[in-house]
Amino acid sequence: GGRFLRGLVSFGYAGKLYPVNPQESQILGLKTYSRVGDIPGPVDFATITVPARAVPEIVEECLTKGIKAVQILTAGFKEISEEGRKLEEQLTRTAAKGIRIIGPNCFGVYCPGGGLTILPGEDFPRESGTLALLCQSGGFANRVTRRASSLGVRFSKVISYGNACDVNECDLVEYLGEDPETRIITAYLEGVKDGRRFFKLLQRISQTKPVIIYKGGLTRSGARAVHSHTGSLGGEAAVWEAVFKQTAAIGVNNIDELLDAILAFHHLPSHRGRRVAVVGGGGGVSAAAADTCEKMGLSLPLFPAELQKKLLAMIPPVGSSARNPVDVGNPSPPPPMLRRVLEAVLTEGDIDTVIVDAVQMSVSISSMKNGDEQYGDVVRERARVPVDAKKKFGKPIVMVLPVEAMEADAAAVESEGARRHARDYYLGEGIPVFLTLERAARALVNLIGYYERRDAVASSGSNK
Amino acid sequence: GGRFLRGLVSFGYAGKLYPVNPQESQILGLKTYSRVGDIPGPVDFATITVPARAVPEIVEECLTKGIKAVQILTAGFKEISEEGRKLEEQLTRTAAKGIRIIGPNCFGVYCPGGGLTILPGEDFPRESGTLALLCQSGGFANRVTRRASSLGVRFSKVISYGNACDVNECDLVEYLGEDPETRIITAYLEGVKDGRRFFKLLQRISQTKPVIIYKGGLTRSGARAVHSHTGSLGGEAAVWEAVFKQTAAIGVNNIDELLDAILAFHHLPSHRGRRVAVVGGGGGVSAAAADTCEKMGLSLPLFPAELQKKLLAMIPPVGSSARNPVDVGNPSPPPPMLRRVLEAVLTEGDIDTVIVDAVQMSVSISSMKNGDEQYGDVVRERARVPVDAKKKFGKPIVMVLPVEAMEADAAAVESEGARRHARDYYLGEGIPVFLTLERAARALVNLIGYYERRDAVASSGSNK
Numbered sequence: 001g002g003r004f005l006r007g008l009v010s011f012g013y014a015g016k017l018y019p020v021n022p023q024e025s026q027i028l029g030l031k032t033y034s035r036v037g038d039i040p041g042p043v044d045f046a047t048i049t050v051p052a053r054a055v056p057e058i059v060e061e062c063l064t065k066g067i068k069a070v071q072i073l074t075a076g077f078k079e080i081s082e083e084g085r086k087l088e089e090q091l092t093r094t095a096a097k098g099i100r101i102i103g104p105n106c107f108g109v110y111c112p113g114g115g116l117t118i119l120p121g122e123d124f125p126r127e128s129g130t131l132a133l134l135c136q137s138g139g140f141a142n143r144v145t146r147r148a149s150s151l152g153v154r155f156s157k158v159i160s161y162g163n164a165c166d167v168n169e170c171d172l173v174e175y176l177g178e179d180p181e182t183r184i185i186t187a188y189l190e191g192v193k194d195g196r197r198f199f200k201l202l203q204r205i206s207q208t209k210p211v212i213i214y215k216g217g218l219t220r221s222g223a224r225a226v227h228s229h230t231g232s233l234g235g236e237a238a239v240w241e242a243v244f245k246q247t248a249a250i251g252v253n254n255i256d257e258l259l260d261a262i263l264a265f266h267h268l269p270s271h272r273g274r275r276v277a278v279v280g281g282g283g284g285v286s287a288a289a290a291d292t293c294e295k296m297g298l299s300l301p302l303f304p305a306e307l308q309k310k311l312l313a314m315i316p317p318v319g320s321s322a323r324n325p326v327d328v329g330n331p332s333p334p335p336p337m338l339r340r341v342l343e344a345v346l347t348e349g350d351i352d353t354v355i356v357d358a359v360q361m362s363v364s365i366s367s368m369k370n371g372d373e374q375y376g377d378v379v380r381e382r383a384r385v386p387v388d389a390k391k392k393f394g395k396p397i398v399m400v401l402p403v404e405a406m407e408a409d410a411a412a413v414e415s416e417g418a419r420r421h422a423r424d425y426y427l428g429e430g431i432p433v434f435l436t437l438e439r440a441a442r443a444l445v446n447l448i449g450y451y452e453r454r455d456a457v458a459s460s461g462s463n464k
Numbered sequence: 465g466g467r468f469l470r471g472l473v474s475f476g477y478a479g480k481l482y483p484v485n486p487q488e489s490q491i492l493g494l495k496t497y498s499r500v501g502d503i504p505g506p507v508d509f510a511t512i513t514v515p516a517r518a519v520p521e522i523v524e525e526c527l528t529k530g531i532k533a534v535q536i537l538t539a540g541f542k543e544i545s546e547e548g549r550k551l552e553e554q555l556t557r558t559a560a561k562g563i564r565i566i567g568p569n570c571f572g573v574y575c576p577g578g579g580l581t582i583l584p585g586e587d588f589p590r591e592s593g594t595l596a597l598l599c600q601s602g603g604f605a606n607r608v609t610r611r612a613s614s615l616g617v618r619f620s621k622v623i624s625y626g627n628a629c630d631v632n633e634c635d636l637v638e639y640l641g642e643d644p645e646t647r648i649i650t651a652y653l654e655g656v657k658d659g660r661r662f663f664k665l666l667q668r669i670s671q672t673k674p675v676i677i678y679k680g681g682l683t684r685s686g687a688r689a690v691h692s693h694t695g696s697l698g699g700e701a702a703v704w705e706a707v708f709k710q711t712a713a714i715g716v717n718n719i720d721e722l723l724d725a726i727l728a729f730h731h732l733p734s735h736r737g738r739r740v741a742v743v744g745g746g747g748g749v750s751a752a753a754a755d756t757c758e759k760m761g762l763s764l765p766l767f768p769a770e771l772q773k774k775l776l777a778m779i780p781p782v783g784s785s786a787r788n789p790v791d792v793g794n795p796s797p798p799p800p801m802l803r804r805v806l807e808a809v810l811t812e813g814d815i816d817t818v819i820v821d822a823v824q825m826s827v828s829i830s831s832m833k834n835g836d837e838q839y840g841d842v843v844r845e846r847a848r849v850p851v852d853a854k855k856k857f858g859k860p861i862v863m864v865l866p867v868e869a870m871e872a873d874a875a876a877v878e879s880e881g882a883r884r885h886a887r888d889y890y891l892g893e894g895i896p897v898f899l900t901l902e903r904a905a906r907a908l909v910n911l912i913g914y915y916e917r918r919d920a921v922a923s924s925g926s927n928k
Binding site: 052075076079080105137139140143146147150151188190214216217253254255256287288290291292295317318319331404405406407408410412413414416417420421423424436438 | 516539540543544569601603604607610611614615654678680681717718719720751752754755756759781782783795868869870871872874876877878880881884885887888900902
């Protein structure tokens with residue numbers, strides 16, 4: 001309770017806070033109240049952190065006080081024992097009398113617009129964004145919010161809802177579907193209470209907003225783990241496959257894929273074309289690149305002969321390729337050459353997206369040799385090329401910036417810092433960045449597949 | 465030529481070097497010779513970097529001089545034109561007269577034992593190891609060698625062999641199969657000249673040494689790219705699938721998977737058991753962990769009731785799980801608790817491997833708060849727990865150390881430095897480290913699958 005309150009104050013909650021604690025008269029300089037009923041005036045929302053056995057009574061007091069909603073952070077309900085299950089049933093009954101409950105066994109709600117944050121989220125961004133995340137697991141909510149925030153993504157609402165004794169994934173998806181602040185909905189689900197309602201909601205809401213779902217508990221061991229985590233039933237993998245086929249919702253398989261999909265949906269326009277061009281700087285990379293994209297479901301059209309001829313006049317005669325992938329023959333191509341290549345590909349390539357891979361776009365200060373100050377300028381000029389091309393042509397450009405310097409020494413760590421600065425530069429310019437080409441290709445396929453399925457679901461619906 | 469020579473000198477080649485150059489009398493303080501024939505005394509090996517048209521004549525001169533082998537770095541042969549193809553056929557004919565050729569269109573050989581390194585490899589480690597890498601692509605050889613070296617892996621030989629006008633993948637795999645210095649063979653292949661011979665070699669050699677293959681050019685676009693890269697034919701994906709099924713060779717799909725497999729084979733003992741325990745520190749992580757492992761082909765046996773009871777007495781009563789995965793309820797568990805949990809799992813878990821995931825094993829100095837110097841000691845004590853457990857029980861332990869602090873600011877970059885130090889600590893103790901649980905599971909499956917297929921191939925062979 002104390003930690004939560006401190007976090008909320010440090011996050012900068014602007015409304016009135018009433019600590020309830022029968023032992024203390026003051027907490028963090030705020031007057032405390034012995035009971036909820038003692039608080040003067042109306043209260044909108046309560047956060048409950050008392051031990052599990054005391055929770056049902058407190059929620060009843062909140063109901064009596066006229067509080068509309070509470071979140072219960074306390075764990076130790078149906079996920080651990082029969083006694084806990086009974087306590088939780090009491091909560092569900094109280095909720096039915098006219099109070100909404102988030103939790104128990106959760107980290108609560110992060111809503112920068114309302115000044116609310118979850119338990120370990122006092123350092124989360126204060127600005128609102130358009131991404132919503134709902135998940136049973138508080139740890140997962142914390143992890144994804146932290147990582148996405150560090151990639152420049154901002155949230156409308158993050159709701160960790162734990163055991164879902166009252167408010168559940170259906171209520172939340174329905175609410176977020178109508179929430180004008182939310183443009184993209186993401187979810188980590190361990191169990192779904194009302195499968196039929198959820199399916200219908202996904203079908204309807206994913207017509208207007210992408211719903212990206214990471215479903216846990218799809219295997220035997222996974223189902224066992226979600227049961228002991230939030231007391232949910234996992235569900236069948238085959239059922240979920242069908243859900244993703246029959247709605248436009250997007251299924252992802254791990255946190256990295258979820259974050260990559262978030263970046264793709266956040267930065268790229270809606271589009272359906274699978275034709276990509278890859279522009280990179282090294283032969284082995286280029287052949288592997290073609291395989292990777294095609295295996296993932298993208299297509300790399302062979303460039304028209306005219307364009308190939310034009311490219312061949314720009315790139316080195318040996319150790320290069322002008323077919324698609326374009327191999328500019330060197331991970332550090334001269335910026336004017338890279339610019340001409342990108343512009344030619346964007347003009348005549350007959351493609352929907354350009355992926356730039358294996359081109360050095362960052363350099364740490366200490367890795368520049370003596371007297372090579374100009375090199376930094378060259379790298380910065382090179383890094384600008386995709387940004388300028390995006391502005392000039394308006395076609396989606398995607399960057400792959402791999403971690404190449406993997407050592408633990410100061411120089412390698414500084415290189416990683418430089419790489420992250422380059423990443424942030426591109427993200428700031430609306431260009432999504434991925435760690436590997438494989439991840440870039442998968443994110444693109446998740447994006448494109450969504451719009452394809454959305455069309456298909458819409459037209460099958462209109463045929464009925 | 466000049467760059468290559470400088471690299472070799474700076475790498476520390478200990479034998480005699482004879483630059484051949486008709487224009488200069490001295491290069492890097494070494495006396496030059498106008499022609500190969502002018503060099504006094506015998507020569508073992510030549511590196512050729514003259515323009516493509518001049519190469520065949522130089523190779524003839526090397527043959528006349530009695531040189532046993534050459535490597536040709538020059539590109540511009542069959543990969544770019546009909547004229548190049550003819551030049552390359554000349555090389556093949558010269559080779560048949562009694563000189564072995566590596567290349568053309570390659571970066572050459574890195575052999576720390578012999579003091580040789582590839583073109584951009586003057587900073588490669590001087591110490592020899594047990595990993596061999598053969599690949600057509602020089603860029604790929606450079607990339608993989610650099611990344612594997614930074615993970616503490618050392619090489620016996622790395623051979624980039626480009627267009628393979630003479631020495632090809634069959635010769636190299638056969639040689640490495642017999643090379644006493646080499647324990648693990650890895651390859652990036654764009655094309656295979658003699659599929660039947662290669663298959664037989666894989667079948668035989670992978671009985672004694674793991675052969676890990678990343679095959680490029682398996683898709684239509686990929687095949688096109690390898691053709692323009694090294695003039696090879698890509699081959700059918702189905703054919704390669706059959707090769708991996710019928711030999712014990714291991715097929716991987718990208719550089720990351722190759723590097724992960726290298727770490728698994730480098731550090732883990734030969735074993736066949738798919739039963740794993742996952743020990744981690746957060747609920748959502750734990751359910752996802754079970755799914756990930758099971759999807760990948762590992763099994764997470766439910767722990768015996770006795771062990772579960774024992775674990776429940778060690779871990780927090782709520783927000784945890786004792787079933788497998790073990791969720792210790794906190795990413796920063798007290799070291800003595802983590803030690804007891806790991807020891808109990810290793811003693812009574814009836815499992816083959818333990819994966820430790822989502823436990824904080826590193827902390828950067830600046831992220832420790834004032835007066836929290838002791839925290840560093842706690843983290844170091846926690847980090848030692850898996851190392852001690854590995855020593856005590858001898859069972860394979862695998863670590864997952866994800867990149868959590870993703871920002872570009874100094875503190876986050878310092879955290880990444882701390883993470884890499886922790887990674888190097890485990891690698892130094894023979895414990896492989898992976899960036900995600902998914903990658904750890906895939907590496908384990910690649911390892912275990914190898915030993916399973918090796919047994920199967922051996923017994924089907926003895927039945928014939």
